[in-house]
Every structure is written in structure tokens, then in C-alpha cells.
Amino acid sequence: MTTRPKALLLLAHGTNRDQDAAEALTLAGADPEILPLNLLRADRRRFDDYQMLVLPGGFSYADALGAGKLLAIDLQTYFADQIQAFVASGRPVIGICNGFQALVKAGILPGEGEPATLTFNARGRFECRWVALRPLSRTCIWTRGLEDILECPVAHGEGNFQAPESVLAALRARDQIALAYVLPDGSPAGGAYPANPNGSALDIAGVCNPAGNVLGLMPHPENHIHPWQHPRWTRRAGGRSGLTLFENGVRYAAQL
């Protein structure tokens, strides 16, 4: 029998989907703990007590100077060694929405020192809508083995993943494109709105690091963990739960 892995959820100034992520992790079999950054700053050893690290969604520092930017500076200045050690140890890390933005702007994703960014949505506005996602990466421990399409909402204004052509090619070659926006029938979105809600290159919804233990994604699988959260449950639509992603990560953490 495996024990429930402990997950550390970082609460920055303005994080707001922490409890959503905590519920998903609990259902997936982990023991989440939400810790304010200030508490972690006072006691740095805490990172070692956890098997998973989660950067939940929200508006850290109100998105001042670009979404995730100031949280990224926190990660780089206060916790660089701890996070680097956590990532290097192979333990699962996930950054959702604002957490993804912070991981990218801190250079933790896509990794290898390669430039990438999450910039303003192509349509220039925040948008909340449900999307379909195809898990692609077999390197990523969060998406490995997931065959079904996932459905869950996006809710962001700066989720447009962009990188130089060479970096995009390298991401593809290294199997780092973890999740892609697709049409509801599973065929590629081909950049077309609204299936690709923000104009991301290659329909990228999520990327992992080369080792595959760190995943960042813009959509919110933590908001599709109950059948009644699906937008068409009254039409008997369902399945495609976001919970599978968390179960994958928790299972991986439990066997480490």
C-alpha cells in the first residue's frame, strides 16, 4: 500500500485557485497543504517535506509587469536553490495558469535555458471558456499514458505561448509539448479560435521540462473533477475529466 504523497501548494500574494487545486489533489490521492510564500521564506527546509510541488492559478501581484513575472522573481530570488533541487530530484511539479506563467518567466520551463513566453491572448482580452486538450507527451509524467481528450476551462488573458521557431522545434523533438488544444472531436485546432483560445504556437496548452517531471499548463483541469462541472452534463455529455492528470502525477509521486 502506498502512502498519500504530500503536495506543497504555493500561495503567493494574489493566488486564488489554490483551494481548487487542493481539492483536485485530495481526490487524486494526495495530501495537499497550502503555504503562503512568507511562511516558506521564514522556514526554507519545508520544501523537503513534500513529494509534489504545485503553483496554482490566480493573479500573483495583480499581474503587474506581466502575468507571473513578479512571482518568477520571488522563485528566482528566494527559492532558487530549493526549487532547483526539487526539480532535479525528479519529484512532480505542476504550474497551472499563473503558476505556468511564473515557471516560464523564471526560466524553469521549458528549461535548458531556452527562451519562451506566455504573452497576451491574440484576441487581446481575458477569456473564460471550456477547451478540449489532447495529452501528447510520453516524457511528461503528468500526461504519460493518458489516451483520452481532457476538457476543462481556460480563464486567462496572457496564455499565448510563443517561442522562436528553433525552440518550438526542439520542444517537439524532445517530446516536451505535453498538452495541445484540439477541436472537440480531437482533431487539431490548427491555431483556430476558439478551440485554440489564445493564439498559442502549435496549439500549445502545456509544456514540460526535458526530464518530464515539471508540467506547466494554462487550462484548469482542477475545475473539471466532478461530472456536474462539465458544461454539457445536462445533455449527458461527460467523461474527459481533468482529474486523470492529477491522478497520474500523484501515482508517480507515490512510487518515488
Next chain:
Amino acid sequence: MPVYRFIVRFRRADDPRSVGLLADARALGFSDLARIECQDLFFIEGQLSPEECQQLALSLLIDPLTQAAEWRELSAPPADPPPDALVVEVALRPGVTDPVADEVVRAAHQLGLSGVRRAATGFRYLFFFSPSVSIRESDTKSVPVRDSVTESVVKSVANPVIHRWALGEIEPSFPVEAESSSIRESDTKSVPVRDSVTESVVKSVVNPVIHRWALGEIEPSFPVEAESSGEVETLRLRGLTDEALLALSAERRAALDLAEMQAIRAYCEREGRDLTDVEFETIAQTWSEHCVHKTFKALIEVEDAAGGPPFTVNGLFNTYIRAATEKIAAPWVLSAFVDNAGVIDLDGENEVSFKVETHNHPSAIEPFGGANTGVGGVIRDVLGVSHKPVANTDVLCFGRQDASFDELPAGVLHPRRIFSGVVAGVQDYGNKMGIPTVNGAILFDPGYAANPLVFCGTVGMAPRGRRVRGPRPGDRVVVLGGGTGRDGLRGATFSSMTMDAQTGEVSGASVQIGNPIVEKGLVDVLLPARDRGLYTAITDCGAGGLSSAVGEMASEIGCEVELTRVRLKYPGLAPWEIWLSEAQERMALAVPPEHLPALRELCALHNVDLMDIGEFTGSGRLVVRYQGRVVLDLDNEFLHKGIPQRRLKAVVSRQPPVVSRQSSADDTDNYSLITDYFLALLAHPNIASKAEVIRIYDHEVQGGTAVKPLTGAQMDAPSDACVLRPPGARGRAGIALANGINPEYGKRDPYRMALAVVDEAVRNLVAVGADPARIALLDNFCWGDPLRPETLGALVEAARGCHDAALLFGAPFISGKDSLNNEYLGADGQRHAIPPTLLISSIGVLADVTQAVTMDLKAAGGLLYLVGDFAPTFGGSHFNLIAPAVRALPSAAGEPVPSLPAVTPRVYAALHRAVAAGRVRAAHDLSEGGLAVAAAEMCIGGCLGLDLDLPPGGPLRLLFGETTGCLLVEVAPEQAAAFEAGFDGLPLRKLGRVAGTPALTVSAGGRALFSLPVPALVEAWNTPLH
């Protein structure tokens, strides 16, 4: 100390922000713009090496992949601007919250750039015109602007409100001919612009209420260290004549009438002294319409113009609103009217609260900030009952989006700018707080052009039994949250006055910009503080600021406060300004001294400021000191109960409405027009899809949204109500939220309007499966000047309608608010009042959210029923609004608006039983646009067609007339018998079937009338709002 100026620009010229601005400017009617480039400005004061400047730019200010930066020391000569662009730079006025600047300093230090001292931000706009503008030398309106002009403009930013209008005034001193002769060829900064061009482009990006602007480069303005001025004035009241009393009220914008001023004079005479300005301002705020609702408490003598006997109403609130709640006496109502928000039981273990506020006047003069702080304020109301905010609602009323500038009163922002600013303000606050915005409405009427209405609602939830009882003597007076500035001074009295063209200038200080992340910190602190029992009383700092919050908390026992302990944003605040400031994101608490350290620790964890400003006493007096010196010492009894009851006169007209069920509309035999009417109705902005707004609100955060605002196969059809299962609710228990509002009815019959909107608010909840026996209501009246007897008469009738409808449905009011004086005095002396507007917000309970029903058609072959007493009328209908454009039907306009049939509650109860038994596939209410629009929306939701056969009667009336109390219901054929049996003795008729083909096909008595493909319905309904 050197200042560095950084410009951050996107590498791509078509960055989304610039593209959006261009679209907005063009929509405002400025078609000569070819391109706008929007850049960010940062002014950094400090000792920085060139390397440090570069590090600052690359590590902090830009996204290196998409943006580039350039910088120079401010004193160095500026670079040449693009010769073909008009450059306008804009910065926030001093005192307006600039959270980004604070973050720049903090993060720079974090990066080791300790030389950074202060920061300020701004925007730089480059306007490029179509060739026809810049090359038209012969254009007589073209005014070449030279360096010196630009400089003088920049220099005058010290008074930006005047400056905005100064451009027109300086034109005569630079006559076209004289000026052009003095232009040197080499003057590269000269930009040909037209007055009107400059003014309109500036208007498209700047609001002088909060912004400073300049042509060309703007000078930075930094926040400065804070200390207050200590100045206290004594106001002589004893012995003043009545005229002098009124003059004093006007001079201090106190909005107090003669009787109220006389009561204050009498108090002074009793106490044997005059008042300090702190005391006078405190009384003015506490006694403002906004805070004390004196119109709703007034003794009203009502005259019936139709010849009925006169009568008196001793308080609209007690007579109609509270009376309804007391008569219904629902055991599940846990708190009505006494707390910051109404509270009902959810599931036996948890309770939910609901509050709806308006923020109309502030949104009129600064739409983003007004709506932003409106949302922030109502969230704090829910924190004031120690609840976690779980949902937001917003109902917005704007002027026509296609209004020309000429038809707007002077000094009024264009309704488009109000629309986009308000929506952005709602979005910003709700999304950043992590509260889903799940229900609302948007209405358009010319009457809202000068007075937009912004209703912000918040729902909260908490385990039962956690609300606090009240302060005890010895408890500390504690303020949590942001610093105090001059923002929001006299907001309570401001919102109680008629606005005019000078309002923006005089009352600019009444508008605040919110900082949702600070408020998010308050939530993070308050919920654990509640669970640990760290405080004994809590209330939000809203209108009236500390004076109102602390004054109310201490109203039973008394307190002493020291104002120098209040943290200030900047210097120079007089004591009365500190005490009255409505600076945002602050909560006042009573904290037992032994709990103060624990609370401080919590606050430190979440970056929340804690200010211990005084102590609750048992003295029965409110005492405020400044540096130990008493500046306010008022008797609580006088402050809170000393206001004289207003005596007002109202005129109503209770003529029995002329019932004419026959009009030329019924005789129409030109059925080819029917589809034209139909598509025009679907495209009417009040009816058309609001998806463009709904989708910029996060309606999924917290994971509780079971029925979303947009629903159906393509997730693009309008839900009647949203259904939420807030995190922490027992099992799958949940709530439903809806609203009813109808100014078209209000213009014609305020009594029936109230019946209809209560009905609509209830009906929407029943449609999604809420239990009609567990519905609570909130009333928000937005009205004109109640001193006008006809206006007050309409208010009396609407309040009476609220009472009667609430009793009919057994649905109690738990909270409410009124916003009066929604009027604008134009420069021409003409008054612009809003139509009588009553918003009823409703909250219902579902035992299991998975029993909810959505409005989209589910499957071909399903039977479609019309339930309810169907008596369509054209009075106040949207058909009347679109018909003249299609083909006028004049005689239909005089009909009465729908009445509310007494059978309606039994219809809803029967429908609810059918829903609970799983017999209902889809349900949708008939509202604006009538049966046809409801059927079309169900088709859009299901991507399915309908075959309908109309009952006898005029087809136009049946299709487009409006009713109350009716819904369309889809039922599976095998459930039809049981469904019909459930409506035994109740009005129900079978109208048709869900079609196998995607078309809405309508016949009457078997004769085909029309058929419209569903994609045509979708296209009409998706007509953009602006």
C-alpha cells in the same frame, strides 16, 4: 536624485492592446485614425549605473521575447518622436492608487537594485492618422502644434482636469495663419493636428478624473512620504439663520436639508458649543441618503391623481419591504436587513449571504474605477458577515451605444466608454479576487446615457454559527487593509446628489481605483481569523469611511480613536479627511487585546497592514482624537437617531389600466413581416447575446459552477439562472442566482413593473430547478429625485408592488438598497433622469445541483409545453421598441404592461415537482421578446429545431407580446402523461415538438406562418452589442 524614463513597447506593431484601442477609438466615431501604438512608461528615481538600468529593463520591465525598452535620464534631451504621429502621454493623478509603481520598487530591491528610490508609471500613445488628415494643408481647422505649445501643455499638467478642456481655449492664442508662419522647417517635433482630432483621440484614452495627460512627454509624479496636516476648523452653527444653515450645507456639499441642519443647530445649542469640521462631516455622511436611506424612512403624504383618497405611508421600507419579510416569517431566513448582507440557511450546516449594491455616480465619471470599487465594496459587505465570497453578479444599464456625441449632455462620457470601462472594472476585480461572476444582465436605454447604473452583487458562504455578535468595552478598534488617502471623500453625499457637468471636476476625489489583490489578502486573513475567534465585530469601510464603519460598530457602546495611528498614503490630510476617506480595501474590526498578536501574525503572512487605532469604551460617545487633541465628541444617540424624519409628498395615478386586447397588431395579415420582427428582436441589444461580456468574467474559479451563464450544445445560449455548488456545501447542495429588471415596464406602470420583475427573478430560479418555497429576494431601487412628487409616487407604487409580489410567492426580502437622485443636470438646464429601475436579485436553494435543468432543447421528438396563464400584451414590450424600425404599429403602444396572475405560484410549484421527479428536459422563461424569443433561445441552445402550432389569436401578439408567469418546457414523450397530470387544473398547453431538422417552424391553426433555420436565429442573436 536622477530620474530615468523607460519606454516599453511591443516589438510587433499589431499587439493586441494597440489593436483593441484602435477599434475602440474608431467605434467612438474617430475614423481618421490609421494606427495607435500604446507603450508603457516607467519613471524610476534613483542612483543607477547604465548596467543597472539595463538590468532593470531586461529583468523587470519587459518580456524580452515580445517587448523592447529604451531609456534615458529624464534631463537628457528627448529623442525625436515619429514625425507623422501625435504623441500623447498619460499618467495617473497624484493620489490615485498606482500599485504597479509600488511593485516596481519592491521587485527592483529584490533584484538587488537598491539604488531605486521611487517609481511612477504612465502610458505613451502614438496616434497615426490616415493620409487625408496629415497632408490636408488647406484644412482650415488644422492647427500646427509646435514645441512651445507642447511644452506649455506639459507644464500645465499640475491641473489636469482643467487641462483636458484647455486645448479648446488655447486655440485662439495660436491662430492658424499667424502660427504657421512662425514654424521653422527644421522643427521636427511639429505635428499637424486638428483641435477636434486631438480632443477626441485624447478622450479615447484619457479620463481626466484620474489621469494627467500631455502632448508629447509627460513629467513624472511620484508618491511622497505621508504625514497629515492636523488642521481642524470650527464651524459656527449656533445662532445661524436658516439661510446660513443651508448655505453651509451647500458649501460643504453635505446634502442636508433645512430640518436636518436645524436639528444639528439644536444639538449644538444643547451641548453649548459649535462643531468641528470632523464632527460636521461625520454627521453629514451618517445622515446621507446613501447611509441612512431617509427617503425610504420618510413620512409620505400620497395624493391619487386619479381621484382616489389621499393616504400616508410611514416609511416605504417598514410599510412594504420589511413588512413583507415579517409577514412571510420564513424560518430559513437567518438575517434580514440588520447585517451588511442578508443571510439564509443553505443545508442546515452552512449559510449563504447575498448583497447587491449600486455604484452609479462613480461609474458615470470614471467607469473603470467606479465599477471596480463597486465590486470591491460589495465583496467587503459579505466579508462583513464573516462569509467567504463565492459568487459575483453584475447588472449594468447603459445609454444607447450608437448615440452621437451631439445628443449627449455636455460633460457626459460616451456610453461606449462607460460600457467598456465598467465591464473592464467588473472583470478586473472579480477575476483577480478569484470570485466567479456568474449572473447578470445588460440593458440599454437613452435614459441611462448620463446616469449609467452599475449593480454589483456578491454571494458569500460560511458554516453556520460563525457570525460575530458585537464589540465589548476594552476591545481594540483595528483597521485592516490599504492606506488612507484623499480618495473617495464625501462619496456618500456625492452619491446622494444630482450630477452636472462640473461633477467630474468637483467630485473627482469621490472616485477611487481598486486594488483587488489587497482585498484578496483581507479574505485570506479574515477567514482563518473568524475560525479562530480573533475578533468580536467586523464591518467594511465603505461610504463614509472610518466615520461610518467605526461609528456603526460603536453605536451601542462608544469608542475612542486616535487618527494619527491611521496609515496614510501621502501627506497633508486634515483630520476630517482621514476620518471620512473612502479609501478602498479596508475593514474595521473589534479585536480583544489578547488576540491582537495572533491577528498581527496572520496579517504579516498575507501582506496585510494592521492598524490599531483605538478602543471601544462603554461611554456611549464617539470620541476621535488627533495627536491626543479631541476633534470629535458626539453623542451616539444623536448621531444615529437624531435625524428628523423627512416629510415628503408623492403623487400616484391609480387609474385602472385601459384593457384593450385588440389592436391593429392583431389585425396584421402581412405575415412576411413576422420574420423581420423576429430577427430584429433577437438582435436588439437588450435581448442579443451577452457572450462577449460574460466570457471576460471568470465564471469557473472555485469550481462550483454547475449551471453556467452560457449553456447548451455550443455553450452559447443564455441560462435563466446559474447554479452553484459552493465548495464546502454539504453533499451536492447548492444555490441558484437570478435577477429580474424591466425599465420598459417601469416607465409605464411602476406597480406592475415590480410585480413583473419579482416574478421574473423567481421564475428564472424555478426554471433551473430551485425550490420555489426557498427563494429569498433583494431589492435595489434606482430612481430619480424623490423630491419630485411624481417620481416619489412611482417609487411608492413600486415598493407596494414588491410587497404584494413577495407575499404572493412567499419569497422574503433579506437585503436591499436604494440609489436615488440618478439625475443629470445638463448645461442647458435640462434634467436627464433615468427610467424608474428596480432590480430584484433572487437566491434559491437546490438540495442537489445534479437535479438542475438547463434551457437548451435536448432531443428531437420532445414535447414542448407552455405553462402559466398566457395573456400576452404589447404594453412595455420590446416589440414596441423594434416595430417602428420594421413597420410601425402605433396602437399597440398604449396597452397596459402585463399583470401578475394569482395562479402563478401554483404553476411554479407544479413545475418544480415535475423537475424534482425528473420529468423536465428543458425549461426556459418567457421574458423580453415573448414566446418567439424564448423558443428561439431554446433552439440555439440545443442546436435543434421546433415545430410549433400557435393557439387562436393574433400571431404577432402570441409570438412577441409579453407576459408574466409563463415558461416553455420540454418533456420526453413517455413522460408527457405524468407531466400533464401534475398540472391538473393549472394553465398548460402543448405547443409542439422538438424537430428533427434545425429550423423553428411556426403555424397557426395548422396554417404555416414561417420557418427560420436555427443558424439564422444564431446569427441575429449574436449581433454585437456595440
